[in-house]
Amino acid sequence: MSPGVSADGWRIYRRLLGYAGRYWYLLLAAAIGMVVEAAAAGAFTLLMRPMVDEAFVARNPEVRLALPLSVLGLFIIRGLATFATDYGMARAGRSVVRDLREALLLKYLRLPSARFDAEPVPALVSRLNYDTEQVSQASAEALKVIITDTLTIAILIAVMLSQSVRVTLAMIVVVPLIVAISGYVSRRYRRINLGIQDGVAQMAQSAEQTLAAQQEVKVYGGQAEEASRYSALANRNLYLNIKVETTRAAASSVVQFLAALALAVILFVAGREAIKGRMTAGQFVSLMTAMMALLPSLKRITNVQSAIQRGIAASERLFSVLDAPEERDTGSRPLARARGEIEFRDVRLNYPGQQRPALDGVSFIARPGTVTAVVGRSGSGKSTLVRLIPRFYEPDAGQILLDGVPLQEYRLADLRRQIALVGQKVMLFDDTVAANIAYGAQSQATPEAIRRAAEAANALEFIERLPQGFDTRIGENGALLSGGQRQRLAIARAFLKDAPILILDEATAALDSESERLVQDALAHLIPDRTTLVIAHRLSTVEHADQVLVLDQGRIVEQGTHAELLARDGLYSHLYRLQFRETEGA
Template sequence: MGFTRPYRGVLLVAMVGMLLEGAAAGAFGLLTKPMVDETFVARNQEFSLLMPLAIVGIFVVRGVAGYLSDLFMAKAGRGIARDMRVGAMAKYLRLPGLRFDSEPVPSMLVRLGSDSDQVAQAAIDSAKVMLQQSLQVISMLAVMLYASWRVTFVVLLLAPAIAWLMDKVGKRYRRFGHRVQESATELMLAADQALSNQQEVKVYGAQAVEMQRYSSLANEYLRLNLKVEATRSISSAVVQLTGAVGLALMLFFAGREAMEGRLTAGGFVQLMLAMMAIIPALKQLTNVQGMLQRGIVSADRLFAVLDAEDEPDSGQRPLQRTQGVLEFRAVQARYPGQTQAALSRISFIARPGTVTAIVGRSGSGKSTLVKLIPRFYEPESGQILLDGHALNDYPLAALRRQVAMVGQQVMLFDGSVVRNVAYGELQQADADAVARALRAANAMEFVNQLPEGVDTHIGAKGGKLSGGQRQRLAIARAMLKDAPILILDEATAALDNESERLVQEALATLIPDRTTLVIAHRLSTVEHADQVLVLDEGRLVEQGTHVELLARGGLYAHLHAMQFREAGT
């Protein structure tokens, strides 16, 4: 109802159109009695001339009314689908980071795509069918009552049977509708998994395995859809059979009424035409159950997103540009459903103008730690302070303006180089600032060789560029932001040795005025860090400079020795 509110005027026009349609159908039904009695029985010549004009007038009104109802219902339906899609997209961008760990992106795309359409169809398209056909039934029943209330009363004895049938059909649609939607999502996930990892699928000869998985899901999807279609077909057949029984009853009792002199030939035709109009209307009312139930299932999925809690954002402390003093005090973090903490009682201070390197084995909690700083995740306990105040004290937007981040997965869009570097709040940056950032990130050398320079489109996810080129554009974006806190999550991992050296030199010019946190697997890249944090299974096991940690002979020295041996071999 909330989504239909902006379209009340449009829906009102559509409703008026449907009422006129129903009224025109009823008017035509009322004309059938005098049409037969006056034209064919009484042979009234004057009436036979006026009748065709009246019929044409009725159908002109009905045509215009049908056009208005169809057009304005379509406007409302498509508008609601768009509003739901846009609202769900905006909601996803406000949800906590944990949501993106628990729900795969293809599932989100289903909610944004087909689920939005299904809800709009249920709310508008099915409502249109239900209203139109209900008005048709009501107007035709009025015609039947006018022709013979006795015969109509007998036919109405079938109404409870039809209502019972619709209830059963609705429950069956509901039972299978949810399973059909979930099956469609599983089918898309399987396809996304196989196609996104097609290189691994081919190298390991897993085409047959993936096709077997996909075919099995496709067969289940087919089976469920066939059950839905079987329900629709059976219900339609039963409605038509019920209508035929009603028609037979009507013929029998109409004959009795005619013999008693209470029903003329025109009245009988009137009853017959009205009854014949009601049967297809009832059939459509039964068939619309499928659309309605699919919409209800999609609404459950869509409103599970729209009604979810946003990221907590209650901070009120003003923040223009932070000094960059970051302090972790006994911070503990845990993912939902996990017994072991991802981070356990982490404490350290990172100061402006220093580099804090974070190292450790895979899965030790390095990425989780840095994601706590822009509050992608919330700690379970402990405190993270920025300039002596808890992160929660600052508004989210203000806090995130203080952070530039280059992660392992480079985020680029299907746009130009300049649009990808001057992204978001940076889009007002002038051309000179963009050029300086590209040169500082050692990216200008390849950008100048592109067909249109900085205006060259780089394809979806930067697909027209190499991995190293994409990484350098991401670093250029971070440089352009000029944020006081710089987080590099394996930012140089995709670069060759020469490019890495040049980028490290460029990054070195940023460090004096910034708090820099660097995650790196290659320990040779953090030798000059002011402090190194060594994580193991979520715990901070060692802390110190590169030289100090080597001298201790602990985990850092062990990891360094292993990499040295690998490099030597």
């Protein structure tokens, strides 16, 4: 165990090293290289004795050629060993980083949606990028230093003992002090590095938020405020990094002072041994060479505590995600294609930290092939309701049934295959038009099927005008397309999936009149023969729904057709008249 690593830290570090176990062949090659490196360092110091005693004192001509060739051969072997060590550890370390990143991204995709509500995406990305890099340093670079330099120190001390036990024991007196300093520095590093990694995540979040809203920042004159916010986070991170470097520099200086103290002790005791005839000049030079070779190893072992503790702190953050509970998928009932009858029975849902329930006693039935519109004021629970159907969230009470079976009894992947989702905020990927339409489980769709889906979604006309047609890359989240074009690609994706349940979450709310007309026309072709749930901001778009659910503060306060609800002169009628007046005023 590295000095200063706590039992808990060692447990985390052992688990991290477990990821490197699958690359045992690389680690074995590196380990052999480390042993040879350390042995070469010891052998070189041993060569100093005959070099001085035979070549300079006894003036023996036989060693004139042998000793230089021995040194040359020794360093060739050491060079090969260093290459094996560096390559093996680097390859294993980078492989561990790759494996952790893959495991982390896969884990993110299996976490409940509530996790993404509680933690901002930049913080999640920081774990994926920054924390895994710290793990690389701890699992490869730091491990190399610990093993190589520990072996080197052990072999050099053995060499020194072979030359003079008295002198070596006098020097070893300072070793407990160096170990104590390493332990203190290690504990301090871990505390500070946890703060640094949290700070990096906060900086990433602040920067992403500012740059994503750069137009609003400019229009409302928020440049100074955002720069100040980021500057405060950057300064805190600077302060913590300076604390790390100050601790490292101070520890290194103290260790070097202790090493100088040990050197002074060696000189004193060695001088006395030489006067008494118990030490030759060659032994003294060999001892001094070993002592000078020890100093860099001692310094590196002291400094490496920072990398180890950064790695442990990063691993702790990574493992907190990897150990987090995943979406519940305990169902065993297969589902090829649902009829599409959806029933809510007294469903209640509370978000963590919220006093008022997001949904409270919601009950309704959506018959197969019908359109159910969900309307209400902002924050009334509309989006929450439809997100319970793909089980993005789990209700706290009540039941949701599909074709008379509770959702939890279906296999999660089978359930989600029954659902197509088109939202106001369309998510597209930095890929081709065709890849965005034939996404996920539909990736094997034929070009003809993709073209038919695009045509049905009124997207073919603009796709054919793109430089490479269906093979045109559209940028991050479809940055090269307009809002209406992005929405029609999302509809084409839903056409291609051909799911029996369709969820439209304010799919036309942010579109201009022309784009809305094209999207509404595409939706009119998509909706028939599916169970459709429509969250509508513009109430004029739900006039032909089979039933309208009016939500207020998480409860269904009205239910019926558009005409029935207008006749009741309740909340729906009030909202409709408000929108009608706004339209008239416009």
